[in-house]
Structures are given as structure tokens and as C-alpha cells.
Amino acid sequence: MASTDLKKQKIFCTTSEAAEILSISVGTVQLWVDTGLLEAWKTPGGHRRITRESINRMLHHKPVAAATAAVAVPSGGPLRVLVAEDDADLRLLYQTILRTWPMGPVLEVVDNGIDALMVIERFRPDLLFIDLDIPGVDGFQMLKILNSKAEHAGMTAVVVTGLSRADINLRGGVPDNFLVLPKPISFEKLLSIASALWELKAHRAGRTAA
Numbered sequence: 001m002a003s004t005d006l007k008k009q010k011i012f013c014t015t016s017e018a019a020e021i022l023s024i025s026v027g028t029v030q031l032w033v034d035t036g037l038l039e040a041w042k043t044p045g046g047h048r049r050i051t052r053e054s055i056n057r058m059l060h061h062k063p064v065a066a067a068t069a070a071v072a073v074p075s076g077g078p079l080r081v082l083v084a085e086d087d088a089d090l091r092l093l094y095q096t097i098l099r100t101w102p103m104g105p106v107l108e109v110v111d112n113g114i115d116a117l118m119v120i121e122r123f124r125p126d127l128l129f130i131d132l133d134i135p136g137v138d139g140f141q142m143l144k145i146l147n148s149k150a151e152h153a154g155m156t157a158v159v160v161t162g163l164s165r166a167d168i169n170l171r172g173g174v175p176d177n178f179l180v181l182p183k184p185i186s187f188e189k190l191l192s193i194a195s196a197l198w199e200l201k202a203h204r205a206g207r208t209a210a
Helices: 003-009 015-022 026-034 052-059 062-069 088-098 113-123 139-147 165-170 187-209
Strands: 040-042 048-051 080-084 106-110 127-130 156-161 179-182
Touching (some): 015 048, 015 052, 048 052, 052 113, 080 088, 113 139, 127 139, 127 187, 179 187
Parallel strands (some): 080 106
């Protein structure tokens, strides 16, 4: 029997098996365990065992991320932008307006935090626009996860929310390195952020080429 068939029958997996099934790194699996996205326990020897049920929940969202994985963007190429917003009308508005931006961003749009994490792992966006009240994994937890991984330090994340500052603080706040903008959305402000980031990316690419 093939090893993949054996994995399907198992009720738990090792960290490396989970990484293979989800097509992510072992380090990302460990982080998702630590933040509660994957359910796991440790053996007496200290090895993680991850429940197949929690892996399957993540796989349920994989089609969106798998489509993103096919996008090949070279270093220094187009600005990669991810939008995480659960309001369908706002998602359409983002798609309509961002596709008119002069830098021609490569755009991905998701409606929940789990898909956002999967897309981030594969798509490696330069810029993330995120609502705090999204299902699956909310924006508060997502930002903590992003802050805990050094490999995402180069990504700019902008919170776009209808919550007041007081409500944000009551729910744990947002790390100081993330910009918070209110709704209704100022697309002029978002464009200015994207343009500055695009210029920086082009400058770095030119310096590397030189």
C-alpha cells in the first residue's frame, strides 16, 4: 500500500508528514501547532503528533491556496497584494479598484483567515490588506502569527477595520508595526502605500541587478 494511503488511514501525523500533506514547511507546521491552528500533542520523547482531523480542516481550504501556488512571480517582479476581507461587496470593490492601479499588482483575495495563511505561505505577498473581523482565524491572531515568523518581516500588512480604537484595544490591540486604517476604505491612501512599496521594491531589484 502506498505511503499516502497509509497517511489517510492514520488519525495523527508527524510534523514532517503534516508538512508534506499541506505543502508547507516543517517550521510553519510547528508555528500553526503553537498558535492552535493545528491540534497536536507531544509524545514522551518530545515529538509532535498532529491530528489528521485538524489537517483535514486546513486541507478543506487548500483549493484557493493551490491556485495561488501556480503563480510564478520572479524576484523584483509585479507587486503582490493579498486582501483578506469577509464582506463580499468589499472584496469586489478591492478587485475592481486595485486592478486599475498603475503598477498592475498581482492580486489575491480571500474571505477568511485560514485561506489567508495558506496563500501567504505560497504567494509571499509584498502587501497585505486585512480586516480584523474575518472568520476562521481572525485578524488579531493572524497578525500575531505573522509577527512571530521572521520570514514575513519583509511583508507590509495594513489593517482596514470598522472597529474603533477602543474596541481594538479591548480585544488585545494590534502590534505597533502594523498600520491601522478605518473604514470606509480610503483607496487613495491604500494606493499611496502600495506606490511607495512598489518604488522600494523596484529600487531594491535595480540595486541587486547592479
